[in-house]
Every structure is written in structure tokens, then in C-alpha cells.
Amino acid sequence: MFRRSLSASNFIAAIVLSMLAIASSPRLFAADDKEADESWQVIHLAGQRIGYGRVVIRKVTRDRETVYLTDTEEHVSIRRFGQQLRIQSKTHTEESADGQLLSYDFEMKNPPAQTTKSSGRVEGGNLIIESTVGGRLQTKKIAWDPTVKSPAWQERSLSDSPLKPGESRSFKTFMPEFSKVVTVKISAEDYRVVKLHDGSEKSLLKVSVFQSILPGVGMRVYLDEKGESLRTEADLLGMVTFSVPREVALQEIAGEELDVATNTLIRIANPPVGLHDRKSAIYRVNTKGRNPAEFLPTGGTQAVASIDDETATLTVSSIRPPTNIQPSRNEQQEFLGDTQFLQANDSRVQEHARKATAGSLDPGTIAIRMEQYVYKELKKKNFSTALASAAEVAKSLEGDCTEHACLLAAMLRVQKIPSRVAVGLVYADRLAAFGGHMWTEAWLDGKWVPLDATLGKGGIGPGHIKLADSSLADDGPAPVTSFVPLMNMLSNVTIDIVSAE
Numbered sequence: 381m382f383r384r385s386l387s388a389s390n391f392i393a394a395i396v397l398s399m400l401a402i403a404s405s406p407r408l409f410a411a412d413d414k415e416a417d418e419s420w421q422v423i424h425l426a427g428q429r430i431g432y433g434r435v436v437i438r439k440v441t442r443d444r445e446t447v448y449l450t451d452t453e454e455h456v457s458i459r460r461f462g463q464q465l466r467i468q469s470k471t472h473t474e475e476s477a478d479g480q481l482l483s484y485d486f487e488m489k490n491p492p493a494q495t496t497k498s499s500g501r502v503e504g505g506n507l508i509i510e511s512t513v514g515g516r517l518q519t520k521k522i523a524w525d526p527t528v529k530s531p532a533w534q535e536r537s538l539s540d541s542p543l544k545p546g547e548s549r550s551f552k553t554f555m556p557e558f559s560k561v562v563t564v565k566i567s568a569e570d571y572r573v574v575k576l577h578d579g580s581e582k583s584l585l586k587v588s589v590f591q592s593i594l595p596g597v598g599m600r601v602y603l604d605e606k607g608e609s610l611r612t613e614a615d616l617l618g619m620v621t622f623s624v625p626r627e628v629a630l631q632e633i634a635g636e637e638l639d640v641a642t643n644t645l646i647r648i649a650n651p652p653v654g655l656h657d658r659k660s661a662i663y664r665v666n667t668k669g670r671n672p673a674e675f676l677p678t679g680g681t682q683a684v685a686s687i688d689d690e691t692a693t694l695t696v697s698s699i700r701p702p703t704n705i706q707p708s709r710n711e712q713q714e715f716l717g718d719t720q721f722l723q724a725n726d727s728r729v730q731e732h733a734r735k736a737t738a739g740s741l742d743p744g745t746i747a748i749r750m751e752q753y754v755y756k757e758l759k760k761k762n763f764s765t766a767l768a769s770a771a772e773v774a775k776s777l778e779g780d781c782t783e784h785a786c787l788l789a790a791m792l793r794v795q796k797i798p799s800r801v802a803v804g805l806v807y808a809d810r811l812a813a814f815g816g817h818m819w820t821e822a823w824l825d826g827k828w829v830p831l832d833a834t835l836g837k838g839g840i841g842p843g844h845i846k847l848a849d850s851s852l853a854d855d856g857p858a859p860v861t862s863f864v865p866l867m868n869m870l871s872n873v874t875i876d877i878v879s880a881e
Contacts (some may be wrong), residue, residue, distance in 0.1 A: 420629035422577060423456065424620045426643055431456035432629040433621070437532065446477040450532035466491070471531075471556050479533030480526055481507075486556040492776070493768045498559055509559055513720040514769030518854070528552045528561050542607040543568040543587060555593065563592040566601075574602050574611055577622035584610060594864060616867045617644065644816065644870045646805065651812035652880045656835065660697040661842035661880040666690055667873045675847060675865035680828055682846060693878070700839035703744035705825040712798035712823045714851060721769045721786055721852045724793035728774035732757070732787070733794035743797050747822045747831060748838050750795075754788045755836025781806075784833040785818040789852070798823035800851045802830060803862045805869065807843035814845065814875060816866050821849060842880065 421433040433454045440447050452471045459465065468489045474482040483501040490496075498511040507524045510517065529537075531553050543549070548567040555562055569586045576582060584602035591599075598615040612621045655661065664687075665672040672692040676684045683695040718725040736753035737746050760778035768776070770790035773783040785801045792799040799822050806817035819832040819840065828849075830840045847865035 418626075420624055420626045421621050422624045422629050423454075424618075424622070425458070426618045430458050434629065447482065448475050448477070448530075448532060448536070449473075450475075450530075469557065473530050473532050473556065475530035475533060479529040479537065481528065481530040481554055484530075484554075484556045488557070494772060498556060500556070500559075507554075511559065511720065514723065514771040516720065516723060516726075516769075516771065518720060520854070525552070525561070528554055531555060534564065538603075539607045542605070543585065543603070545570045545585065558593060560593060565590040572602065576610055577624050577628065582610065597864060597867070617870065645808075645811060645813040646815070646870070646873060646875055647813045648807070648875060648877060650877070651809075652877055653809075655807050655809070655877075655880060656837060656841040656843040658698070658842050659881045660695060662878040663694040663696070663845070664876040664878050665692050665694050665873065666875075667869065669872070670868065672869075672873070675868060677846060677848070680846070681830065681840070681842075681844070694845065696842040696845060698839070698841040699829055701744045701747045701822070701829050701831065702825045703742055703748075705742065705744050707743055707796065708798055708823050711826070714853065715798035715800050715823060716793050716796060717853065718793070719852050719854050722790040722793060722799075723769060723771040724790050726771040726774060726790070729770050729787070729790045730794050732774055733791040736791060737795060743795075743822075744824050746795050747792060747797060747824060747829070750788055750791050751820075751831040751833050751838065752836055754784055754791070754833035758784055758787070758833070781818045781834045785820045786852070788820040788831060788833045792820070792822050800828075800849050801862075802846050802849045803866055804847040805845040805866070805875075806832075806835075816870060817844070819844065845875075 416436050416438040418434060418436040422429060423431045423433065431454065433452070436451045438449045440449060450471075450473045454469050455467075457464065457466045470485075470487045472485045474484070476482060481502055484499065486498045488496045494515050496511075496513050498509060500507050500509040502508075502524050505524055506521045508519070508521050510519050512518075529551055534551070534553065543566070545568050548565065550563065550565045552561055552563050554560070567588045569588065571583045572586045573581050573583050582604070584604055587601045587603055589599040589601055591597075600613045601609050602611040603609055608623070610623045613619070652658070652661075665676065668690060671686060671689050672694075673684050673686040676682065676692060676694055678684045681697050681699050683697075685693045687693060716724075723729055732753065733750070736750040738749060740746050740749065758773070758777050758779060761780060768779055768783050768786070770786045773779050773787040774790075782801075789799040789801055799820060802819050802821050804817060804819075805814040806819075807814050817834075819830055819834065821828045821830050823829075830844065830846075832840050832844070847869065848862040850862040
């Protein structure tokens with residue numbers, strides 16, 4: 381029926397791909413049909429075609445048991461500030477006739493970053509997962525719940541027993557791209573006349589979809605009488621996918637590729653000068669249909685007060701790293717570990733940390749020096765990578781805000797300074813607009829202190845609006861969840877500057 385979210389890691393990939401709940405319902409073959417069946421989709425964002433998807437299902441017999449083999453691939457091409465970003469992902473799953481996951485293989489390519497891979501197999505009541513991020517292999521074992529379904533099972537189940545208007549269902553499924561078990565809830569509403577890719581109109585059953593890994597993101601799937609999806613919509617940047625013939629899906633993108641970075645900028649009227657150097661600023665934030673106070677965090681640099689159901693006042697204050705302080709000792713231990721994205725044990729990361737520290741023992745001074753070091757050393761601002769791990773950045777010394785943030789966070793952990801990454805908006809003076817951004821936070825003197833190695837100003841001023849943070853822990857929430865508030869903000873928001881001190 382509806383396909384799982386396309387894989388991607390943080391920031392722009394999370395904005396675009398992780399939200400693409402492609403409705404790739406393949407036409408299921410008859411019981412005696414031994415031929416593979418396939419379906420194709422075309423992906424649109426902000427009214428422009430950005431890529432395509434393909435699903436192939438085969439049914440085989442192994443040891444007298446029926447096994448379903450599903451292969452999914454997605455291809456997306458967009459631009460970020462003029463630079464091309466291409467992401468390809470492929471997933472292979474094997475499941476039993478009743479939907480139990482047997483094994484999977486997942487691969488995502490986003491050159492020039494190294495290929496991300498993950499594979500798993502159910503064995504002895506456990507799911508054994510092997511994943512490779514930034515060239516480093518990691519194996520883990522998690523207890524397996526046999527009621528959790530394969531990601532391809534939902535299409536077959538809804539074909540066998542189509543939804544009726546007013547009916548709801550809920551089930552758990554495994555998403556290989558996140559290595560997570562998530563809850564999916566579907567609710568059928570009524571039949572609506574909708575427009576398809578070729579311009580024709582058809583009466584289809586509207587189904588609302590909720591995935592626990594993407595809270596607050598509205599998705600709608602439109603099904604025909606056979607339970608096949610012909611159109612899918614998501615409340616993010618005008619994303620729509622259509623089921624189409626193969627030749628349509630494979631057509632080349634006409635004209636220039638969509639520049640997601642410039643298309644999602646939040647323009648400001650009467651922009652101030654030198655906002656990042658001010659002590660504080662007061663913003664009026666309006667999000668149509670939602671209360672911004674629901675996803676604007678309070679604490680640290682920010683204070684939020686609701687005005688009405690769609691408007692809030694946000695006060696942002698400058699915080700600079702304190703110096704001459706004591707180490708954190710046993711505080712915030714969960715933010716010190718070596719992870720797949722923050723490889724504090726990597727030799728290059730450790731060498732950069734040693735050079736940046738320059739012999740200092742004061743955590744505040746170390747944090748400032750590291751911020752300046754990453755700012756100066758990452759000379760090539762590469763927007764073609766969605767998210768590279770700290771180890772990759774330590775080797776290439778290139779990237780955008782996500783790469784600056786990850787390398788700095790890993791370097792801080794080398795020096796036993798707890799760190800995490802923050803996601804939100806940053807004001808760009810030359811564009812007079814806010815855009816999506818990632819930076820770093822360090823635990824200094826009993827509080828989280830923001831650092832931005834992309835700007836290198838020794839902390840941040842009121843030009844940063846924080847929406848979420850993440851430790852990027854291997855066993856923590858999927859990184860994409862940190863970007864959901866950002867996606868909601870970029871979709872439909874206005875920001876006015878009331879005052880700036």
C-alpha cells in the first residue's frame with residue numbers, strides 16, 4: 381500500500397528523503413504466478429519532479445515454505461545552493477507468508493560520502509544487525525518480537541483485506557533504513573476525487589497514515605478498489621508521489637533541479653544588521669494550523685510564550701562559552717560515547733582534537749579553540765553530501781553545517797567534554813532569511829553551551845533558533861526525528877523580528 385520512508389540521514393536528506401513515504405503498492409500476483417511483479421513511482425517536491433522509486437516482489441518456495449522477496453530502490457536528485465545532491469537507496473527484504481521478517485539488506489549512496497550499509501537476519505529469537513557508517517563496521521543484537529512485521533507485509537495484508545471507510549488498523553513494522561521498529565497507524569476516511577500524474581481524475585479512498593518515527597507529520601494515501609496506492613501526499617514542502625508506468629518514472633528531470641536550500645528559506649522583512657553580534661532578539665513566530673510553542677523548546681538560549689493558537693513570541697539570548705571552569709567529571713555520560721556518527725575513537729578525529737586543544741586543560745577554552753579550529757580547517761564548503769560522519773570529515777575536511785557540527789562534537793568527546801548536535805534555523809545576513817542549520821552544544825559549567833563551527837564566532841548570538849537536539853547515539857532515537865520540527869517550520873512559517881538588543 382504505502383511504502384516506508386525513503387532512507388536518508390540528517391538535514392537536507394532528512395528534509396527530503398526521510399519524509400518520502402512512497403506509496404509503492406505493487407500489483408500482487410496470483411498464487412501460481414512465478415514471475416516477479418514491479419511498480420514504479422515518481423516523486424515531486426514543491427511542484428517539481430525530483431526522482432523516482434521502484435519496487436519488485438517475487439514469491440519463492442524454500443524448504444516447502446513460501447518466502448516473499450521484495451526489492452525497493454529510490455533515486456533523488458536535488459540542488460543545495462547550486463550544488464547537486466544525489467541520493468540512491470536500495471533495500472532487499474525477505475519475509476515469511478505471514479509477514480515475519482527473515483532478513484534484510486539496505487544500502488544508501490550519497491557521493492562523495494562513503495556508502496552506508498546495514499544488513500540483518502532473525503536468528504534464535506534475536507535480530508542480528510551489521511551496519512557500516514563512515515567505513516566502520518558495527519554489529520549489534522536486539523531481542524526480536526515475532527509480531528513485528530516486515531516492511532513489505534503491509535501491502536499484501538491490505539490487498540487481501542482492503543480497508544473500508546471509517547476503518548482503522550495499527551501494527552508494528554521494521555524499517556531497515558533506520559534500523560528501528562516503528563508503529564504504523566492507518567485510518568480510512570472516505571472516497572475523494574483526486575488528480576493523478578497524467579492529469580486524469582479518479583475517485584479513491586483517502587487513508588491517513590501515522591508513523592511513530594515521524595511524529596506530527598501528516599501523510600495521506602489514496603487507494604483504488606484493489607488497495608493499490610495511486611497518489612501519496614505529505615505535509616512537508618509540498619511532497620507528492622504518484623504511481624506511474626516505468627517509462628514515465630525513468631524520464632529525465634526537465635530543466636534545472638529543485639534547489640531545496642533556497643526554496644525553503646524563510647525571508648525576513650526589515651532585516652537587522654549584525655544579528656549574530658546582538659545580545660538578544662525577540663521574534664514573532666506564526667505557523668498556520670499549529671501552535672509554534674508546541675515545537676519551540678524553552679530553556680538555554682530560548683524563552684517561548686504563546687500569543688494564540690498559531691502565534692508565539694520567542695526570545696533568544698546570546699550565550700558564550702565560559703572559561704576557567706572545572707571539567708564535567710561524571711556529568712552527562714551518555715554524551716561522551718563513541719558512536720557511528722561521532723567516532724571519538726577515530727585516530728584522525730583524535731589528532732584534530734589534540735591539535736585544536738593546544739595543551740589547554742580548561743574545558744571552556746578547549747571548546748572555543750575547537751570551534752575555531754573546525755571553522756578554519758574545513759575550507760571547502762561542500763553541499764553535495766547529506767551527512768558525513770565525523771571520521772569521514774576528519775579525513776576529507778569538507779562539508780556543510782552538518783559536517784562541521786559532527787566533527788566538533790566528536791572532537792569535544794575526545795577531550796571528555798559531553799557534546800550533542802542541535803537542529804534549527806540560522807539567520808543568513810546576505811540572504812536576509814532564516815534557513816535550516818545544525819550546530820554543536822557542549823556541556824560546560826553545568827549547562828549546555830552552543831558552539832557553531834560553521835560561523836566560528838565563539839558561541840552563538842540570537843541569530844540561532846533551536847528546534848531539537850540529538851546525542852546521535854547508536855541506540856537512541858533515529859536522527860531523523862530531530863529534524864521533524866524543522867520540517868514543520870520550513871513547510872509553513874513566518875518570522876518577524878520584533879526587536880534586537
